[in-house]
Amino acid sequence: xxxxxxxSSFGARLDAALTARGSLCVGIDPHPGLLTAWGLPVDVSxxxxxxxxxxxxxxxxxxxxxxxxxxxxxxxxxxxxVLERTVAAGRELGALVVxxxxxxxxxxxxxxxxxxxxxxAAAVAADAITVSPYLGVGALNxxxxxxxxxxxxxxVLARTSNPEGVPLQQARxxxxxxxxxxxxxxxxxxxxxxxxxxxxxxxxxxxIGASGLDLxxxxxxxxxxxxxxxxxxxxxxxxxxxxxxxxxxPATSREVLGRGPDVTALRGAARRKVEEFAFLRA
Amino acid sequence: xxxxxxxSSFGARLDAALTARGSLCVGIDPHPGLLTAWGLPVDVSxxxxxxxxxxxxxxxxxxxxxxxxxxxxxxxxxxxxVLERTVAAGRELGALVVxxxxxxxxxxxxxxxxxxxxxxAAAVAADAITVSPYLGVGALNxxxxxxxxxxxxxxVLARTSNPEGVPLQQARxxxxxxxxxxxxxxxxxxxxxxxxxxxxxxxxxxxIGASGLDLxxxxxxxxxxxxxxxxxxxxxxxxxxxxxxxxxxPATSREVLGRGPDVTALRGAARRKVEEFAFLRA
Numbered sequence: 001x002x003x004x005x006x007x008s009s010f011g012a013r014l015d016a017a018l019t020a021r022g023s024l025c026v027g028i029d030p031h032p033g034l035l036t037a038w039g040l041p042v043d044v045s046x047x048x049x050x051x052x053x054x055x056x057x058x059x060x061x062x063x064x065x066x067x068x069x070x071x072x073x074x075x076x077x078x079x080x081x082v083l084e085r086t087v088a089a090g091r092e093l094g095a096l097v098v099x100x101x102x103x104x105x106x107x108x109x110x111x112x113x114x115x116x117x118x119x120x121a122a123a124v125a126a127d128a129i130t131v132s133p134y135l136g137v138g139a140l141n142x143x144x145x146x147x148x149x150x151x152x153x154x155x156v157l158a159r160t161s162n163p164e165g166v167p168l169q170q171a172r173x174x175x176x177x178x179x180x181x182x183x184x185x186x187x188x189x190x191x192x193x194x195x196x197x198x199x200x201x202x203x204x205x206x207x208i209g210a211s212g213l214d215l216x217x218x219x220x221x222x223x224x225x226x227x228x229x230x231x232x233x234x235x236x237x238x239x240x241x242x243x244x245x246x247x248x249x250p251a252t253s254r255e256v257l258g259r260g261p262d263v264t265a266l267r268g269a270a271r272r273k274v275e276e277f278a279f280l281r282a
Numbered sequence: 283x284x285x286x287x288x289x290s291s292f293g294a295r296l297d298a299a300l301t302a303r304g305s306l307c308v309g310i311d312p313h314p315g316l317l318t319a320w321g322l323p324v325d326v327s328x329x330x331x332x333x334x335x336x337x338x339x340x341x342x343x344x345x346x347x348x349x350x351x352x353x354x355x356x357x358x359x360x361x362x363x364v365l366e367r368t369v370a371a372g373r374e375l376g377a378l379v380v381x382x383x384x385x386x387x388x389x390x391x392x393x394x395x396x397x398x399x400x401x402x403a404a405a406v407a408a409d410a411i412t413v414s415p416y417l418g419v420g421a422l423n424x425x426x427x428x429x430x431x432x433x434x435x436x437x438v439l440a441r442t443s444n445p446e447g448v449p450l451q452q453a454r455x456x457x458x459x460x461x462x463x464x465x466x467x468x469x470x471x472x473x474x475x476x477x478x479x480x481x482x483x484x485x486x487x488x489x490i491g492a493s494g495l496d497l498x499x500x501x502x503x504x505x506x507x508x509x510x511x512x513x514x515x516x517x518x519x520x521x522x523x524x525x526x527x528x529x530x531x532p533a534t535s536r537e538v539l540g541r542g543p544d545v546t547a548l549r550g551a552a553r554r555k556v557e558e559f560a561f562l563r564a
Contacts, residue, residue, distance in 0.1 A: 123358030136446025164418025
């Protein structure tokens with residue numbers, strides 16, 4: 001088990017993990033088609049077999065795992081019980097676990113979301129979570145505060161790959177900046193002075209094209225879904241992130257998971273993706 | 283038990299409920315301060331006592347109940363099990379249950395969120411859910427489709443009361459519209475031709491001031507949090523919603539819940555709020 005620096009900030013732990021294991025996050029997305037392809041029933045027992053197989057195959061290998069909450073919520077409280085075990089097992093076996101929940105609210109409700117996933121006493125304690133900024137990055141402050149207290153991280157949606165998101169994410173604020181740019185700037189302000197890397201990141205899709213986003217000031221990690229089967233390539237990542245590439249965490253799912261349930265095949269697919277992105281830390 | 287028209291669309295059922303019971307949604311927000319004020323422990327047993335007391339006091343009285351998922355997620359899978367019981371009991375006792383989850387994602391992940399909460403086979407089947415449009419209203423189509431199939435509704439965040447949300451929600455799209463206006467317009471397009479009321483609504487805060495939003499074309503319900511202890515008044519609601527007032531669902535929480543755990547006091551507080559908003563259906 002690689003020592004990922006437990007006890008220090010998420011930014012420091014992620015930086016160490018990227019150096020030790022290479023730049024890859026594998027999404028745990030147990031959608032019905034994948035369960036069926038693995039010969040598993042589309043129920044909570046299939047969900048558990050799938051998620052724990054991915055964890056046992058990959059949590060000792062890759063920098064990060066990213067369970068997608070929706071696929072667990074789909075099975076209600078029994079699915080969340082599997083999510084709890086998945087997150088705990090992933091961390092125990094040495095991966096950073098980024099829980100993809102995309103929560104976002106205000107006031108005491110945001111406090112409750114933070115308490116659910118962040119801080120030392122969280123119900124489902126991940127290394128980091130994703131959040132959504134429609135109510136403003138400032139409304140997410142309880143998540144940033146709880147994450148800091150627990151040595152955890154937060155990734156804020158900024159610019160996604162799906163075409164339906166473009167009009168909103170490129171809308172202009174009163175000061176002329178695009179919405180996505182303002183998200184990057186507000187998150188970056190919360191990373192000021194952090195070394196080697198801030199703990200607050202943004203989500204930027206791998207296939208966003210020429211977005212005009214200035215990513216240089218983030219001083220935090222970029223979570224980049226959509227590489228592999230969803231169309232994003234290593235060249236896309238190189239082009240989009242340029243000088244900030246050392247803090248990039250490409251996330252893939254189907255291209256690796258589709259090789260399961262064979263553990264050796266899963267590991268082989270993950271290692272090939274790690275190789276593909278080796279340039280990020282070169 | 284009032285017949286709220288089970289079997290028909292959410293819009294029709296909500297319209298009937300507003301007529302039969304008056305215009306009020308009571309939020310079920312079991313935050314730690316409220317549990318303590320009720321003499322309950324801040325744990326999953328206190329959560330369950332609180333939520334089921336609110337349901338038994340009010341589900342036969344008010345048009346809608348709105349459990350806030352964050353306060354249940356805070357207790358992990360055990361909290362979600364309480365949420366399942368709360369939603370089921372609320373519907374069984376005759377209230378429409380709007381589950382406040384503010385989910386939002388894309389593709390197969392959005393399909394999974396829809397399967398979790400909407401459609402006939404949902405794990406936690408509510409009458410309606412709230413969703414967040416940072417990834418675009420179009421990305422939420424799986425929720426609209428599942429809701430239609432199940433006679434359920436969807437409320438999309440449009441313009442919230444918190445100051446941190448203003449810059450993004452008032453940002454301008456390429457066509458000059460504000461982000462919040464585009465959300466209202468896109469949801470309204472999905473309600474075209476529905477009678478007496480579409481099943482797809484928007485969330486608009488009660489204290490938004492002069493927002494410049496044109497709400498006349500929605501043909502669907504407005505969920506209006508923030509009335510009562512959070513500062514919104516009946517006059518605010520009258521001013522903001524004008525001619526669309528018949529489809530307004532004001533949501534209050536602390537002002538009613540703070541009167542518990544006494545069931546008679548809870549009912550009395552809810553009835554006073556219903557009276558305050560009687561003008562909406564006059």
